[in-house]
Structure formats: structure tokens, C-alpha cells
Amino acid sequence: MDIATIVGIGGGFTLMIVALLLAGSHGSGQGLSFGQFIDPPAAIMVLGGGLCVVMTSVPLAKFLTLPKMILKLIRNQSDDLPSLVRQIVTLSELARRDGLLALERHVPELTNHSLAIGVQMAVDGTRTEIIQQIMRTEMKAEEARHHVGKRMFDMMGRCGPAFGMIATLLGLILMLGNLDDPDSIGPSMAMALVGTLYGAAMANMICMPCAEKLAYLSHQEQLSKEIVLQGVMAIQAGDSPRVVEQKLSAYLPASVMREAA
Amino acid sequence: MDIATIVGIGGGFTLMIVALLLAGSHGSGQGLSFGQFIDPPAAIMVLGGGLCVVMTSVPLAKFLTLPKMILKLIRNQSDDLPSLVRQIVTLSELARRDGLLALERHVPELTNHSLAIGVQMAVDGTRTEIIQQIMRTEMKAEEARHHVGKRMFDMMGRCGPAFGMIATLLGLILMLGNLDDPDSIGPSMAMALVGTLYGAAMANMICMPCAEKLAYLSHQEQLSKEIVLQGVMAIQAGDSPRVVEQKLSAYLPASVMREAA
Amino acid sequence: MDIATIVGIGGGFTLMIVALLLAGSHGSGQGLSFGQFIDPPAAIMVLGGGLCVVMTSVPLAKFLTLPKMILKLIRNQSDDLPSLVRQIVTLSELARRDGLLALERHVPELTNHSLAIGVQMAVDGTRTEIIQQIMRTEMKAEEARHHVGKRMFDMMGRCGPAFGMIATLLGLILMLGNLDDPDSIGPSMAMALVGTLYGAAMANMICMPCAEKLAYLSHQEQLSKEIVLQGVMAIQAGDSPRVVEQKLSAYLPASVMREAA
């Protein structure tokens, strides 16, 4: 588990409050009122509007995976690639020594789902091209599904500033229609600007970096599946364990492999 | 049918009204007048301008497919892929047992148009490369046509804010030319800003997510045609039903296949 | 000929005038003066500036093709693809019945230039790979030239808002330097904003959709040439007319082919 995502989002909002306290105490002697920054209509517009945009742009079933994706961002897990490489090298040693069929009883021990399936297919004697086609298709299809997930956050990020502006415009138009009380212009305008603030914060502090993180996690999963695919191919081809290790280590930075050794 | 698109668009505008009611009641004791937010010239400029841009950028025949595309967004249908996979697996069993020609009398039962055509070509003894070339060409050509559809919504989405600004500029220029009556400045400016609001709402709440949804639907249709193509190839090659199932299931998430089983 | 492009541009400006008349009559009792919206320096800056940018970015000879491209947009022609497909199918029937050489006397009747050249090369006995290489090279080279044409409109579209802003800045700076007469501030500011209006209108109502249309027309030409190329290949390979028809119809939507039949 990696806490960077939560720390990053939480840290951003903490810094915003620190900046406010500093600016509030600095600018004038009087206390800072956080109430100035709480505007429920703007929050409804920015957050609700963003969710509506996402709902419009994907099927309902996809939209309902949003909580699962947020969970994924919080759990923030990715495979331990060096140990995956070592595991495959060990399998290749077994296959060299005892034959491909000897791997069958190790399949249930494999925690990596793709590796288990790939090795099972190899043990079953499925032809190399078919194993490769099936595993590649799975990778491509999964990548496309992950891409839709990333797009949902992208959409919210791209729309955030626009919905912030819409909230601000609603406030400005209401204010301009009632200019009778000059004293209320300042606070009304302040309230209108809070919408822009919400939009910018939601887009830049949450949605955009989360979309980026999902892309990163998806890339890591693809990398892990690529290593599994190349490993299964190499085992089936009967490559020597040293060659298998060289082939698979090439996917990882030299420093990581050295550390892991 | 999937109601997400309609719910998403309707929900966005409902939220906007809720936000207005909240802001109106909150900001001042007096009732909120929705008339402040109705500006026919701005609506003409934003909606009509957007349609004119689309008309300029595609041939008339393409432009006239806009209503059909809106219907498609509302119907929001996509193939049931797991049952498509099962259907192809059943066909492959038949072909293995009774020969390729036995499929001919099942062709009229096939509801999926591409599948019917592909199986018919296979039954007719068309060479594999030619079946593949024809089906790939159809997929590419259809994708290009869908892309033009998506571009129409993209264009309206990209131009929306600009036409909103144009409406606002027209209002501002008229107002600045008649500054004699200071009391009318506020309402005139409010009215001018309504144009920007319309542009932002049209672009972000309707056009952009609809373009995204069209891209999603197009991707799903491509996926369905790819499954049909791979299925027809596999049947013609005489693959065992189990291999056909493995090959085609790879396009779908594991969870979906398990559920459907 | 397709009038969509002219109707689209003309319609946009008509709508702008309608919106102005509505807004003018609505906002105040006094008549609307169109003179407020006419600003020669801004027009010089926006239109002239855009043309200068295009001139800077391409060679003179390319720049001078602008009028030809505007004519192309107005003529707005694209090949009748279903009849092209039928023509090639007829040629393939002739070739099957009377031999490839029998096509020679039909070459002068072929109105499609690429088809005539392709069939002539096939009749001359040029090798398939060479025909394919030559026709592909022509397609690629033509696409690159069309792309430069599209880029010219793109450049004007991208620069439009910037030149509008430059015109507005020139007006604002002049105004701010002479604040002595408060009565002139409103009209001066109105005049300055006209520049922004011009820039937004030129970019969004003319240049951007025209660039898009040129891309569409170029895509159609490529499609037509691809059909010709595949047709010539198939005729030379001696495919049966039914296969030729299947291969080429795949480029067109099913509905279009049915209608045309």
C-alpha cells in the first residue's frame, strides 16, 4: 500500500487552510471567518455538475464503478515486479529440470492470476500463438477498460473549472440584478468567486492528479502482464533460466533488480 | 436501454435550478426571478451559432443525421457481448459436429447483422483473407463515419464558450454605448453574462459529454465487430469450442463472463 | 454541389444580426445603431493579421492557393462513391469476360482521373507492387498537401482570438491614455471590445469550421482513391465481380449501397 495519493490530496487542502490562516492574520487584525469560503450552491453545482457530466458520458454500469475506482486509488496497490520476475525464473528452472508438466502442481501456489492462467495454458499444451493471442487480447481489453475509468476523472477535471465558472456566473447575475444595496456587493461578489475556487480546487487538486494516477496504475498492470506473457513464452520455448532472467530484468531499472537480489 | 445519458443531462439542469433557488433564498429575502436567466438573443446566438458551425463543417447530408444521433444517444444501446460470445461458441460446436455447411440454416436466426454476414461468407467458402479484409474494411469505414458524428458534437462543444462570449460581447457593447442611465447598467450586465452562462452550459453539460458518449458507443460497436470477426475466423479455422471461448472471453472482463455463465 | 458551407457561414452572421435586433429592441426603447459594431482598425488587425500569419507560415506559392481553396469550399464537391463502386464492378466484369486488355478502350470514358491511370497501368502490364507503390505514394503526397491547406485555416482560426485581443488592447491602451473625458469611456471601451468580437467571430464562425470541412473533403478524396486502388488491385488479381463488389461496398455504409442499387 502506498499512501501518496491520500497524503497528496489531504496535503493540498491542508496547505490551502494554512495559506488562508496566514493571509487572514496578516492582511488585517480581525479574525478570519471560514464561513466566507463555504457556499453550498456552488458545491452542488461543481461536484454535482461534474458527476452529471460523467454520468452522461458513460453507461450507468460504468458510472457505478466510480466508488470502486476511488477505493483502488486509496489502496494504491501495484504488483511487486522484482519478486514476480524471480518467481518466473524459478518456474523456468523447474520446467528445465523436471519438464513443463511438472509446473502443474505449482499453479495453485501462484498468486498472480495472469501467471497462473498462462502457465496452466502452457502445461495444457496450448499452442504458443494461441496463448499469446489470448493474453494480448486480455491486455488490450483491460487497457481499454482502464482508459474509460481514467476518462471519467479526466471529464470531471476538464469540466471542473467550467462548473466553477457557471456557479460564479449564477452568483454574479443574481448580484447584478439587485444592485440596490451597495454594502452587499462585496460579500456577494466574494460568494460568487467561491464557485470558481471550488471548480479550480476540484479539478487541479483531485480529479486531474487522480486521472494521472489511474493511468500510472494501469501502465504498471500492463507492465506486469507483459512480464508474465514474456515469461510464459520463454518457459514454453525452453529458454535457459539465465536468459529468462535477462529478458525479464530488462523491464525493470537496473537498480531495482540489484536491490532485490 | 440505459438511461444514464438522459438522467445525466436532466440532472445537471436540475442541480442548476436547485443551486439557484438555494442561492436566491440565501442571498437576500426577496424572491428569485427566473426571468433574469432567460435571454432569447443569447439562446439564438449560442444554440443557432453552434448548429451553423456544424453545418459549415460537414456536408448537408451528414448534418441532417444529427437528430438520428441524438436518438441514438437517448436509446443508448449496445450489444450484449457475453451472449454474443456464447452464441459464437454454440456455432463453433455445431460447425465441429456437423461441418461448416450445417451453419447455413442457422444464419437467419442470427440477430447480429455482422455475424450473419460473416457466417454466410464462411459457409459460402469465401477465403479467410477475403472475409478478414472485407470485415476489417467495414469496421474501419464505420469507425470513420462514427468519428464524424462525434466531431459534430465536439465542434458544438468547442464553439459553445466562444458563442457565449460573442453573445456577452454583443450585450456589453450595446450597454457601453448607452451609459446614460446608471440604473440599467447592473441588469444589462447581468443579461450580457447570461450569454456566457448559456455557452458554458451547452458545451459542458450537453455537447462535450455527448461527444464522449458517442465515442464510447462507437468503441463498443467496434469491440462487438472484433469479437464477431475473431469468432468467424476461429470457426472457419476449425478451432475447438473451448479455444473459441478462451479467445473471445479475453475481450471481456473476467467478472462479466463469470456472471453470465 | 453541397450548399451547407455557405448556408452555415451566412446563417451564423444572420443569427448574429437577429440576436442584435432582438437585444437592441428589448434592452431599451431607442433604435439600435449598427455603427457601434463597425470598427475598421479592428477589422484590419484581425483579418489582415490572420492573413499575415498564414503568409509567414507557408511559402508564397502555397499562400496564393488560398482563393482556390475557398472556391473548393464553396463548390464543396466530393465523388459519388456508390457509382464509382458500380463502375469498377462493371470493369471487373469486362476484364473477367474479355481479358484485361479489353479495358483499354474504356479508359478514355473513365471520368475519375485516378481510376483511368490505375486501369491504364494494369492494362500496360505494370507489376502489382509498382502500381500499388505509385498510387499509395500519390495518396500520401496528396494528403500531405491537403493537410497544409487545412493548416492555413487552422492557423487563422487559432490566431483569430489573439488578434481580436490585440485590437482590443490597442483600443484600451489608447483609451486609458486619455481618460480626461469621462463621457467617451463607454463608447471607447465598446469600440475596443468590437475587436474581440471580430476575432471570436472570424475564428469560430469561419476559419475553424472551414478547416474542419477541408479535413472532411480530404478524407473523402482519400476514401475515393483507396476504393480505386483496391478496385484496380482486385481487377488485376482477376477477382470475381461479386467479390470485387463485396470488397468495395465494405467502404460504404450498408444503407447507401442499398439505396444506390
Add this chain to the structure above:
Amino acid sequence: MDIATIVGIGGGFTLMIVALLLAGSHGSGQGLSFGQFIDPPAAIMVLGGGLCVVMTSVPLAKFLTLPKMILKLIRNQSDDLPSLVRQIVTLSELARRDGLLALERHVPELTNHSLAIGVQMAVDGTRTEIIQQIMRTEMKAEEARHHVGKRMFDMMGRCGPAFGMIATLLGLILMLGNLDDPDSIGPSMAMALVGTLYGAAMANMICMPCAEKLAYLSHQEQLSKEIVLQGVMAIQAGDSPRVVEQKLSAYLPASVMREAA
């Protein structure tokens, strides 16, 4: 030599002065002072800042090629492709008649450097694949180097508006800190806006179209090298001069070849 680039940039600034003179004479009776538009700090910020950004983003050696690239833009030269095609066709006639070795004494006459090298390699009996690999590598490497050149202008173009805004912000902050003299607000604000004007002008009138032109020139050079490569291949393969001409003419528009004939 093609004067379009210089005329384009010069024309843009001339139009700006014309627009100013028109606006100045129109807006008020008093003479227009160009001094209002001269702001050394803003010029330092916009031009110097842009150069610093470029210096940060490439190695010093690359940065120092900027003057050479400006010269290239001014000289604005590209190969005469039709005469290049004719030259290669002539070489292929010689090679057919007198053998490949007969080309050796024509090598020194070849003004096109790539052609000379390619023909020399062919005469030396270098294998086709090696000639092709070497010439393709050169093309790719040169394209990558040209791309870095284009990026330098792109960077300045992208940063221009930002540095204009920075200059304006510096001016505004200074002004807002000294609001004591109301008479100086107008001129100070005018001066601040000059920064935005400089940024927009530099980006849109100079950097962006120059980057585009460099991309165009690079594309032309690639085209010329591709023609040379295909020509050398065809000569080495012993193609008939008529086929060589057909192959190479395909890279040029039909009209150009006809004119040149």
C-alpha cells in the same frame, strides 16, 4: 528564395501601425503618441523571458543555433523537386544504357548532397538494404534535429502570452501599491497592458508562424530525401526510366510535373 516569411512578419506589424493610426485619428482629435506603446521593461520581460525559457529547455549548443535558424527562415529555401526528379530520371537512363559504374563520373556534378552520397554508395556496390538503412537513419535523425528547432520557436510562442501577463502583473501590482495619485491610474494601467500586447504579438505574429514554417521546411526536406532514396533504390534495381519517373512523380502534384515538363 521566398520572401513570404519576411513579408508576413513585416506586414503584420505594418498593419498594427496602420490600425493604430486609424484608431488614433478616429477616436479623438488629438495626435496619437507612439510612446504609449513603448515599454522597455515589458519588452525585456517578454523577449528576454522567452529566450531564457528556450535556453532552459535545450543544451547551450542547440540554443546557439537560433540565429542560424532565423537565417534559414529568412533564406527560406527548399529544393526544386521537379528538377530533382528529372535529374534522377536522367541518371537512371545513363545507368540503363552504360551500366551503374558509368554514374561515378557524374557524382561530382550532383548538387544535391544526399543524391551524391546515395549514388556513390550504389556505385560502390553497397547492398540495397544497407543503403536504405543508412539513408533512412539519416532522415529520421535529421527530422528529430529539425523537430528540436521547431520546438524552440514553439516554446517561445507558448510562453509569450504568459510573459506578457507577467509583465502586466508586475505593472498592475506596482500600480495598485501606489493608488494615491488617481490621475496616474489610467496611464499606469495602459502601460501594464502594453506587456500583454507584446506577449500576444510576439507569440502570434512571430514565434507561432515561424515554428509552423520550420515544420513546413523540414517536411519539404524529408520529401526531397525520400525522393532521392526511392530514386537511388530504383536505379540500383535497374528500373526502366519510365517507371522511375512514374514512381518519383507520384510525390509531386500532377500540375507541377506538367508545368515542369
Add this chain to the structure above:
Amino acid sequence: MDIATIVGIGGGFTLMIVALLLAGSHGSGQGLSFGQFIDPPAAIMVLGGGLCVVMTSVPLAKFLTLPKMILKLIRNQSDDLPSLVRQIVTLSELARRDGLLALERHVPELTNHSLAIGVQMAVDGTRTEIIQQIMRTEMKAEEARHHVGKRMFDMMGRCGPAFGMIATLLGLILMLGNLDDPDSIGPSMAMALVGTLYGAAMANMICMPCAEKLAYLSHQEQLSKEIVLQGVMAIQAGDSPRVVEQKLSAYLPASVMREAA
């Protein structure tokens, strides 16, 4: 080592101070106070916010490589490609004269890590395809890792203006809530604008050009590895030193090779 990056960033800020001094002395007689431009809350928001966004979007381990990447930008090193080419040519001469195995004792002298590994694999008799697959995989994987590094600076660059705007909005909202003291409006607004200034400066003067520079350095490393790969292939294939030189020189501009000779 190349000092361009440091000089570029330092130069940008120096120019900003020069512009300020000029503008300050020019605008009014009184001394310029740099304190006007120092706003700790804005600095916290812009710099801290940017770092939080990066932390959110990558795993912690990746985030912690930021200092190493800054060091890399400062050291700003790239391989001396002409000497690398000469070194490989020398190796190919040795291999031709004394056989491939004779290279083994030169491996420890090779300072280029990839070259050492590649030559070692060739000496070990690893098959060409496997050497190529391993070296290509390493290049692809390294490129992907570099890309993540570049993305971190990109993210900060893209978010910079947004965080600047957030800082400004916080300041404006605070100010608009306390409009009682008209004298404080100017300085408060000035202070609020400092946030926008920080955001624009961080994004345009630091993050964006640094991301570009990282992309450049990554491209250079890829080029160096490509030369090594082609060199090892050519040595293993037993190409003559002259062909090796021709093949590898093609990656470099002609002028550089001539100078180095």
C-alpha cells in the same frame, strides 16, 4: 556539463528583477519596495500545491526521485556521441582482425554501461534476436520511466497557473469580505495578484522548460542506446568497419562527425 538550464532559469528571474527596477524607477519617483512582491501564503499555495499534485499522481517512491531529477537537470549531461561512434568502430576493427572473442578483455574499459553489456552478450555468443530483444526492452522500459519523470514537471507546470489563481481567489474573497477600509483595497488586490504572478512564473520559467529539457535528455539517451544497439548488431554480423561507421554516423549531423574526425 552544460550550464544552459541553470543560466536559463537564473536569467529569467534576473530579467524579472531588472524589469521591475526599470518599471519602478520609471513609473514614479519613489523607491520600489520588493516587499510588495513577497507573499508567503501565495508561495505556500503555488509551490506546495504543485508538489501535492505530483504526490497524488505518482507512487511515493517515484515522488521521492524528484531531487535526483533536479540534480540531473543541473548536471545536464549527455553522452559524447561522436566519440561513442568512434569507440564502436574501433571495436569492430578489433573484432574483424582478432575475432569476436578478442573483445572480451576490452569490456572492462568500456565506460558506456549499455555498450559493455551488449558487447559481453555478443562475446558470450547470445543469439542476435535475444540481444536485440533485451536491449530494445531496456530502451522501451527506460523511456517509459523517463516519461513519468517528465510528467511530474508537466503536472506542476499545468497546475501552476491554477494554483496561482487559487491563491489570488483566496486573497480576493478575503478582501471582498472586508471592504470597510477603502485604502486597503489597492494593496490587498496587489497582494492577491502576486499569487497569479507566482503561478505563471513557476509554470513558465521553471516547470515547463524543465519538462522539455528532461524530454530532450531522454531522447538523447535513447539515441545513444540506439547507436550502441546498432553497433553491437553490426559487430556481431561482422560488418566491415567502414560500413559500421557509415551506419552509425547516420545518426549524427554531418557537421558534428566532420568536426570530431
